[in-house]
Amino acid sequence: MDIGEMAALAMTKDDTQCPFCKSKSKAKPKLEELELVNDSSKLAGNSKPKPKKKIDSPPCNADYLIFEDYWKGKDKSEVVPNAHHVIPGNAALARTPKVLRWMAAKVSVKKVEKGATVSKTVRSKAKKQSAAARKKAGKIGGKQIVDTRPLVEDKAGEIAWTVQGKKIDRHYKPVKDDYVFGIFYDEFDINLRLNNIWLPSHCAIADWTAVKRKPAWHMNQDPEKDKPIPFEEAYAYNAMEVFYTQFHDSHGTYSKEVVKQLKKIDAKLTESAKKCLQHPNTKSKKGHYPAPTNLIIALRKLSRLTKDKLDIAKTFPEHPWYTSKLALKVSDKYWD
Numbered sequence: 001m002d003i004g005e006m007a008a009l010a011m012t013k014d015d016t017q018c019p020f021c022k023s024k025s026k027a028k029p030k031l032e033e034l035e036l037v038n039d040s041s042k043l044a045g046n047s048k049p050k051p052k053k054k055i056d057s058p059p060c061n062a063d064y065l066i067f068e069d070y071w072k073g074k075d076k077s078e079v080v081p082n083a084h085h086v087i088p089g090n091a092a093l094a095r096t097p098k099v100l101r102w103m104a105a106k107v108s109v110k111k112v113e114k115g116a117t118v119s120k121t122v123r124s125k126a127k128k129q130s131a132a133a134r135k136k137a138g139k140i141g142g143k144q145i146v147d148t149r150p151l152v153e154d155k156a157g158e159i160a161w162t163v164q165g166k167k168i169d170r171h172y173k174p175v176k177d178d179y180v181f182g183i184f185y186d187e188f189d190i191n192l193r194l195n196n197i198w199l200p201s202h203c204a205i206a207d208w209t210a211v212k213r214k215p216a217w218h219m220n221q222d223p224e225k226d227k228p229i230p231f232e233e234a235y236a237y238n239a240m241e242v243f244y245t246q247f248h249d250s251h252g253t254y255s256k257e258v259v260k261q262l263k264k265i266d267a268k269l270t271e272s273a274k275k276c277l278q279h280p281n282t283k284s285k286k287g288h289y290p291a292p293t294n295l296i297i298a299l300r301k302l303s304r305l306t307k308d309k310l311d312i313a314k315t316f317p318e319h320p321w322y323t324s325k326l327a328l329k330v331s332d333k334y335w336d
């Protein structure tokens with residue numbers, strides 16, 4: 001049984017408990033509107049404290065820069081992870097109208113990304129760390145870096161992070177009107193702590209693209225003896241070794257898999273809805289059901305089970321549950 005089915009079953013554990021008959025939605029249909037907001041800064045705010053860990057910067061045959069905010073010494077940077085929506089609001093939930101339609105008559109998902117914190121980080125000073133500098137302590141200079149790349153959105157609906165400027169991005173994904181009446185849970189919030197996992201990323205490195213594929217060594221290799229590996233693998237290895245959660249950048253496959261699992265919840269609800277039409281005192285009419293009560297339980301369970309897939313202490317990265325191709329690669333190549 002996969003995790004979507006497990007989450008769906010949590011809704012109807014007791015067969016006598018029909019999620020539609022149990023619904024608090026009034027017998028007299030009332031069409032409600034629900035707006036879900038996908039906001040990473042709220043997610044982070046709800047999930048404090050933010051863990052911070054020092055990682056060894058990979059020894060590398062090329063110069064690279066670490067932003068001052070993350071600089072902890074000539075051979076160490078502080079990796080500050082990002083808040084990650086375990087069930088992505090925009091990249092998964094908003095793309096699953098089959099689940100949204102059970103929440104209220106009209107549901108939209110709004111994505112809010114405030115550029116201010118990103119901008120501050122991008123504009124902060126970066127320190128140069130080169131092979132020579134590491135050998136000669138005290139000769140590490142500061143340098144002003146400003147990244148001016150525009151904000152772009154990838155296919156999975158993720159915001160690309162190395163950006164400048166203030167940007168609030170909104171996506172509306174309304175679902176078909178009046179499939180259900182009432183509202184499934186009026187305080188449902190995708191930015192709650194339970195839907196967060198802190199995942200390390202490459203935000204400390206000033207120019208990640210430039211340093212990719214440069215020869216480097218991860219923290220458990222010996223530059224004197226071992227063959228070098230690509231820098232990005234060494235960095236992801238170190239971050240994962242220290243945090244013991246997956247490395248994080250773009251993850252279209254992961255988001256698609258969450259959509260697939262969400263659809264299992266819809267399948268179960270559809271089945272229960274059909275059964276409900278036969279129940280005595282049912283408030284359901286075909287295509288016009290009271291909002292089911294237990295959908296929140298299924299979503300919470302799906303979030304918890306998905307989180308376990310990203311926690312290396314519980315599961316090593318595996319297809320399709322990876323939040324970066326690097327997480328999968330590092331696990332396959334360097335961990336047994």
Ligand SMILES: [Zn+2]
Pocket residue numbers: 018019020021022275276277279282
């Ligand atoms: Zn029923």
